[in-house]
Amino acid sequence: MPELPEVETVVRELRAAGLPGRRILRARTSWAGVVDRPAARAFRRRLRGARIESVTRRAKYIVFRLSTGDALLAHLRMTGRFSLDPARSPRDAHERAAFELDDGRELRFSDTRKFGRFHLTADPGGVLDALGPEPLDRAFTAGRLRALLAGRRAMLKPLLLNQAFLAGLGNIYADEALWDAGLGPRRHAHTLRAEESKRLYRAIRRVLRRGVRNMGTTLGRGLTAYRRVRGQSGANRSRLRVFRRTGLPCPRCGEPIRRIVVSQRSTHFCPRCQG
DSSP, X not given: OOOHHHHHHHHHHHHHTTOTTOBEEEEEESSGGGEEESOHHHHHHHHTTOBEEEEEEETTEEEEEETTSOEEEEEOTTTEEEEEEETTSOOOTTEXXXXXXXXXXXXXXXXXXXXXXXXXXXXXXXXXXXXXXXXXXXXXXXXHHHHHHTTOOSBHHHHHHOTTTSSSOOHHHXXXXXXXXXXXXXXXXXXXXXXXXXXXXXXXXXXXXXXHHTTOBOOSSSTTSOOOTTSOOOBGGGGOSSTTOTTSBOTTXXXXXXXXXXXXXXXXXXXXXXX
């Protein structure tokens, strides 16, 4: 599933490609289920003629602010992907929605597994306000994380995946951050000492910034793998320390990386460094 670095990469590339300022002439949905709210017909009608004012990110959502006052929220989920293509170019067999633009291009959304969703609303706060803080924001400090952890008895791995606790992390970067901080995925949050909490704070920001610099993590070559706007892979896979490295030596101590299941999520860690 695309996480903060992958979604941030898509947002930056859409902006760099000149999407802000473009007007949507027409919206198409080849599968009505891609629209969460409103109904697909109303979705298409409300988008007609709207100008895209800005493209930003909140957690794992891409937020398109429109001249109509609406916000178009897009969540890539497992396999969603945006591309900008000439209007008459061949279509992806897994295209679920397309937005015809006033410059002869189309913003296309393809999704092999059909988990991605759009939400068009005049009140984006109804969706976004329930999300936790952004881990790369300046306002997110080590003290803020320490306060969030205080009294929480959840294990660290599922807590980091909880979008209401902290926005943007998924399986890849949670595993990487816990390894970087030297903390076990089954460690209970309330047991962390101040120094350990600070290590986790630094690790979270470090692995996310690395992921953004490398334009995301692409795992595999199939249709379900993350791809950037122009179809390139993200380059962060070679920088992973534990995720999907089961049996390989830990880069820090040489112990074989283990895979376990924590709260129904595949989890990779070093039993020595993070024991």
